[in-house]
Amino acid sequence: MLRLLLLLFSVVTLAGSVIITQKQQVSIAQCPITYYTEKYTNVYTDVSNGRLMICFKGFYNPGKSNDCIQGPVIDKNQITFNIYQDNSLSSTIRQKLKLLTNDLKCYSYFSFLSEGRTTALKLYQFGTQTALGLQYSDYQQPGTGSTDYPRYAYTLVNNEQVHSVVASKAAVENYGDITGCRLNGFGMARNTVKSFPETCTTGSCSSAAVVTSTTCGDREYCDGKGSCKQRGLCTVTGPTVIDFRGQMNSVSDRCEYTLLQDQSTGFTLKANFLERRRRDVSFVDSVTLDFSQGADIQLLQGHRVLVGGSPVTLSGSVQTFNGVGLSKDQTGVTANISLGGASFSLFFDGTTAQIFIDVLAGHSYKGLCENSSSFSSSKLSSDSSCQQQYQEKVDNTVNCTAVTQQCNILKSPPFSSCNAVIDPQPYIAACTETLCKYPAVDGLRCQFLGAYAKACQKRQVNIENWETAAQCSSSTVMCPGRTCSDHEFCGQIDNSTATGCRCRAIFAAPYINSSSFGAPTVCQHNSASLTLVGCLLEQRGIDYSLLTLLDKTCKGQVDETTHLMTFNFTSDNCGTIVTTNNSQVIFTNAVTLKDKITRKDQAFIEFSCLYKKPEVNHVAFRIQDSPVVQTVVSGDWNHTVTMKAFADSMRTQMLDPSYQVQLNQKIWVELKSSGLDENLISTVTDSCWATNQPSSDSSQKYFLIQDGCANFDDQTVQVERNGDGTLNYFSFNMFKFTDESRDLYLHCKLQLCLKQEGNCIPPCSVQTKRRRRSAKYHQRDAAFLSMGWST
Template identity: 55%
Template sequence: MLLPLLYLFAVARLADAYFSILVDNNTQVDTSDCPITYYGQEYTTVYTNFTGEHLFVCFNGYYTPEGNGDCIRMPNSDNKTNFVLNNNNDPSYWTYLTDFVHSSVSTVTNNMTCYLHFYFTSSMALFSMGSQSVVYYYGTPPMFVSVLVNGDVVENVFGVQYVEVLSDTSGCRISGLGVKPGTSRQNLETCSSMTCSNTSIASMKSCGPSGQCDGNGTCSVKGLCTVTGPTIIDFNGQINSVSDRCEYTLLLDQNTGLTLKANFLERRRRDVSFVDSLTLDFSDSDDIQLLQGHRVMVAGSPVTLNSSVQTFSGVDLSKDQTGVTVGFSVSGSSVSLFFDGTTAQIYIETSAGDSLDGLCVDSSNVSSSRLSSDSSCQDEYVDPADDTIDCAAVTQQCNILKSAPFSSCNLHVDPEPYLIACRSTLCKYPSVDNLRCQFLEAYVKACEKKQVNIQNWWTAAQCHHPEPVCEDKCSDHEFCGDIHGINDCRCRAIYASQYTEQNRLGGPTVCQDNTASLSLVGCLLKENAIDYTHLHLNDKTCTGVMDPDSHMVSFSFSSDGCGAVVTTNNSQVIFTNAIVTRNSSSDVITRQDEVFIEFSCSQPKPELQNVAFKIIDNSVEIVLQSGEWTYSLTMKAYSDAAHAQLLDPKSDVRLNQKIWIVLETNGLDGNLVSVVTDSCWATSDESSTSTPRYNLIKDGCANPDDGTVQVMGNGEGTSNSFSFNMFEFSGSGPSEVYLHCQLQLCVKKDNNCVPGCSPVARRRRSLRYRRGAPALISMVWTH
């Protein structure tokens, strides 16, 4: 290739398509007919000068040892050179040279249009290829050409004897430094990694907005990250906010996988979130959670802390009345974390390299830092604007951070991010729960990290020292806030809305078997100034029970207890009660609103289905189904009053012998219903409607004409019995006697299921069972 390329240079000169000059020291040449793009800059002038050993071809002025020139340096001890600018119009000529360059330099794709040629003992040319350029060099050893950008050597081009050397000089110019296409270079002073793609697209990675470079290529992240309310102020002082109720990465150590997570939840409004808890997630040891109420969990179990430091899995933990302090390390970096339930502050004290990520490193990466897998946490709510908020007054109150005594720290800690956090939150969310003062306190604590202590700021800001945190553990649907002047567990807005939007305090009623229960929301009771210990059912001895974890207050009663009122409605049995306020008759005053919450349950009224049995000298049992009620009905015959001697097929029953009949059910609630034997009679035929017929029980009472009949327990429970002396029908001789009984179920109330059988006037009281299709059960004896 050597001879043809040099030959083409010679042919071009003979073709009179160039201009040629002899260059000696300090020569400036206009090259606008062949502009050169050199590391991102286009030049139309070249400057040449000699140093006795080298020729410098520069584009932005003559070379000086202390200068910042864009230059090409090559060996030349003759202190002179010939210069040719070639831009002839022969397409085949440029096609050949273009193919030559493409085969030699993989990063160049444009076509050549002209070149600048410097020739003497050796030969150097700059090929112009639009937005790209290539340096060509040929000479006798030593072949040593240097490419400079801003006086900095980007590349030293070496070659061997009689070999042409080409190098792409398009490149990228990043922070004033040149980077060859398809390569990267490091700047130790700025800790930056600069990359130039094959197509000369520049990119750079540095310590990041919060990083600091130590000048030796090592990044350090030093600073304070504050998370207060919905706002994140990152290490670099940049600010962003969380608008949903998801979990986010605050800090991630990519080397070890250690992650500091923050979970955000709503409080009084559904559309404003607050940092609610923190989790230190270790890849190889137990997680540590910092929760509301200064509570700490290690591996899911609570730990008791005090002001003395305790160590768990290499993490230092301590607690005082202001909050919990945690000390740990990431990649050799010391990290201090403080959390008081509203504000989290993370301080990195030493160099941490460039392996950190998360919202504390760059608060703008909110979407990529979201961790929650349940997308419902991203649901958006829009609550009505709070018309009690005066945003102008809020702004003035927050601006105190620029006034004394806070201003003494303004030069050390920029107050603007904290002002924005204070204004943006309190212009939408009411200034309750000591919230404005907590934003101010976050700034004070940031100042303390800079060794600036702001004295007596509580008085100047008209703040009071925070009340002790809620002594009782607030449940997941509660947060610690002000209730009527004291700190207590308030309901979170989203949870409470399912009740408040329906003007309820709890519910719904839960019905099971013959019991009813209703749970009231403890935090809603507190917010409405209702003391659950002053509530009871109709029976004052039946009070509510509070669950220690959920703080739900449950009231329950059975159909026959706690003053329940039992009624019937068509086919339903309804039992009702009410939660009311306990007021003593001796009370002169009361500070509670009266409470009346009625609740009830209903069940299908059970019925005995029509059944008939013909079993000689034995007992009979059948299982019946009526709606939700499943029960069995049994008729048995005994030869003794104690119901111990069951009559069976082998038993002899004599005329005038007393026998006892027991009618019994199983599976019915004896507190709710009773079994009433409505009538019993005998026939000589298996049909219950045949004649002759002899009545033993009629309308629930013994036949007054038969002194041997006695009825026991009728209508008092789920079983009853009667007795009579055995007989046979006259004139029929020994035969079968069929005994038939009809039964009803009665809903109990005030014992009015018991038939009123008077010895004088055998009229019954009104029973609470439905007449109509009573159950029929039969027995038969053979004499």
């Protein structure tokens, strides 16, 4: 006879039957279950892809994490739900599931039609333990093909399958223990072990549903493939950072970054990156140990150390500053520090910084050494200019294939002896990535190989004679006795093995673009100064300490901090050559080597100062205001002009408005210019004449001086000095016009003369009476001065 799914007479219904025909939330608060350690009081029923889905955190969504039971295929979306209180099946189920120790309290019942047969899925609650039951009936509709084949149900935790229950025979209920455990968000059945290779974690769920796990140790990290690797070693070399986990990333700007920050103590290790020969590649330039209290310690280029901003002298013996043990040898500077139970050592040689952590337990670290991809959170610089990205031309001299072969030497002897201890691949990647876009100069290739050898040494593996095998110099001392400035770095000079201070690319770019060795010449009147950049000269192989001007005794002054060299000179010293053209005065000098010969074509640097020829504006004086002083501005020249009248030949008794000049009384007139270089310029009194009107163009004129010479017909006129400097004077006897005018006005015309063009003294003689007008003077250079007397 047919067997049907029957409820035992001892079953008590806790809730009325519910017919579910669509997505519906149903309360199971009267019979809550513990599902892989999580307790639930609601279920969300749904049909997804033709299968029954009973979920606990909301309706099923493949893209959202959830805990669900995936039931068998369902014929139509109609489910009968009820909750029953029952203990009659307790021993039966416990006989099947030996790990159940509690008594059955109740169960939730879901009935539906699956592939032509009535199917039931039950959630049995044994207190804090849970079982899943699955059963289908033996009734088959007449005239239909056989539907007697297994039905499946699966338990899912965070959408990942954990367990399955199979009903393989009609009218026989099958059970599964779904009490289980959870680890890292994953579900586990009791008495099972699960491995998580991404985190190198192995979890074990005991028979009592207690989970235990093992993972990498304090000084280890997970490689993401199930293997634990030793951690605690961070290498920063060139633009690359190889962090504790062996990940390699590159810094792309010129900012300061946190390498390591111990949040428990407030200690921060910082690294500053700067460019060198190319603007698009940065290098670690200095490291700073920053303490929440006490003086900071900076490790700089050239094995220099600053404590609280002041330099300290180190040796091979350890000296302690602010709790940090510092020592130095020919390879670099080492700092040892212990903070809050964690100890580490730092080595820096000016090109590579290596941090080795001895104790990590109980410490939370941040920074590039912890995660070399955390650039945004590790950046310390607030100056946006450091973040500017530059595009440089590809260096066609770089052979990336050859570079890759050279870097791959880390997988060959003698380096291979360390490969099992320290993975060489991050170091190979750092070497290849940098040298495929940056020239292999300044010992850069050997720098990456040396960084790997140093890391191996930290792991107690000494790579013997690697310098010889890699064709690297064993000497690590660069720029001996030199301290490069902020805009310089230590590198090879002029493609030779010699080293010196080279200019950083961004600093040097404006000079290179203008094909210059420094700033433009600063010209001021008859003096000038020229400043040259020491590193621009040095990287061309020019010893700037031997440079002079054309006069070999004129040397430049070198700023010991910036290495800038400044030359100062005037128009009449240091071999300056003064020339003129129609409108300009030109000072020319040159920087050259002190030696008589040179094999450097850049050792002769010529430069000039151009000035507009001086002009004197019209200035008028009246004797009533004598003496009058006025400043004259003419192009690049500033000077003052004075006009005075005296009653004595020594010019000590100056006339003033109260002085009564008698007819035929001799008076002396002085014309003087101040502020001009008398070695370069002379003042010439070209002409002086008297009028009876204030205007110099009055029709009534009487010349005392004409063309620089005294009026030959007036024997009282004597030109006593004219054209040999900036002071001229002459004398004449006082007179008046015959028209009985009571006023007499004296006007003088002055011109300026450049001595380099020839003799500025007018050639006057009795025979010539008046000299021929000199071509040195132009009408626009004239100045007119007037003073008047009231008779």
